[in-house]
Amino acid sequence: MLIHLLGPVAISQGGAPPQPLRSARERHLLALLAWTPNTYMSDGQVIEEMWEEDRLPARPRDTLYTHASRLRRLLRPNGPGGGYDAECCLVRRDGGYVLAVDPDVIDLHRARRLCAEAHALVRTGQREAALLLFEDALAPAAGTPLADLGSPWAARARWSAERDLIAARLGHARLALELGRHAEAVPVLSRLADRHPLDEGIAEMLMRALCLSGRPAEALTCFHTLRKALVDALGQGPAGPVAELYEQLLRLPGSSPPRTPGTPRSSLHPPSRSSAATATGPGKSGDRSGRHSGAVRGTPVPPPTERTSP
Missing domain, CATH: 1.10.10.10 (Winged helix-like DNA-binding domain superfamily/Winged helix DNA-binding domain)
Known part of the structure; x- marks a missing residue:
């Protein structure tokens, strides 16, 4: 059962x-x-x-x-x-x-156990085995937890379960990137980016996965989608690692930022650190809370490599 x-x-x-x-x-x-x-x-x-x-x-x-x-x-x-x-x-x-x-009879608790075991395997360097455990844990999690319950308790429990699922999906995607399975990470990260359009950590991982899969133009488009969402919601564009990755992508041979009709060319590039600091006032770096998933912040991802022709 x-x-x-x-x-x-x-x-x-x-x-x-x-x-x-x-x-x-x-x-x-x-x-x-x-x-x-x-x-x-x-x-x-x-x-x-x-x-x-x-x-x-x-x-x-x-x-x-x-x-x-x-x-x-x-x-x-x-x-x-x-x-x-x-x-x-x-x-x-x-x-x-x-x-x-x-x-283990309950899918939620079985998934949590498998994820804990996967993290333990990662710590001992058994990344291939950890990837399989993450896949097993996430297999039954195609929908929304407690999808047919509408009580306040269910809403709180659903938030907790979805937070755990995000961490598991990011762990799976990170391992796929580290093992060179870049294309496998793209669908998972794309769905996460759609659901969390303001999360710079998820966007950065997706950009790396796209670039390392030979799709640098889509990686640039991902950055501009993120930038528009952040400017519309918070009045400030991306900064930090995701903006640095964007600049690296622009330096790849043949790369150029996508443009939409009526968009000034200057607006296609992220603001410099000095201009971002000016926008938020003297001595302030801006409130970036909620813009990085806790599972992503501070986690290294594979460095970009030279682009090959797609």
Whole structure:
């Protein structure tokens, strides 16, 4: 049996496609308990997370007991709900509930374990094996975590899971770059750049992957997409490593920045450090918070090499 949280909340068995639970409240209860497996949650905690205060049922504990009973029947081996197996059991304990389960049965926790093992392999120099673990961890994470839940708790949990997934995808992309698999990194980094258009670290990695894949013109376009997004949102263009990489790309034979109709040529180049400092005031370097992914900042990526003809 597998419990799926890295998409719509669902259960699957024996390699069959995930089957969503029919009841939204039972999906919510399963997700809530599976998020912290083998951990006690009181009735009051569960009720607080499952229902907003102005939407509480008339008898919340009775309603919770009903949903828990239905979920328990579904999870019980050979139960009347067509249950699954003994790997997972919803246990009633001291005025609350525990989902007793091997964490590897839950896709989120299995992915976190595999990512931790991948990072350990990287530290010992086993990069090929680490890359495979990252791929295994990310395989079930094609959608949005808890995609069919809309509560405040689900929003907080989704943010946490997506942060972990971004770090895992960046770790995978970084390893692919270090191992010379530049083309493999491009699709992952392109999707991340689309979802995080202000992140200079992601853009820098994507530019390197494109350039080292023989696509320097697309790398330049990536920089200008980033620059436009930053200027529109923050009034200031890129600086630091991504701007330095852009200047390196411009020095490659035959490289020239892309232009759009009506764009002055001078605006195609990033401001110098002195002009950026002037724009933010004396003695200030500008607030660049939120513009670098924590998983990217300070992480070395492969140096650019001489361009070969695409």
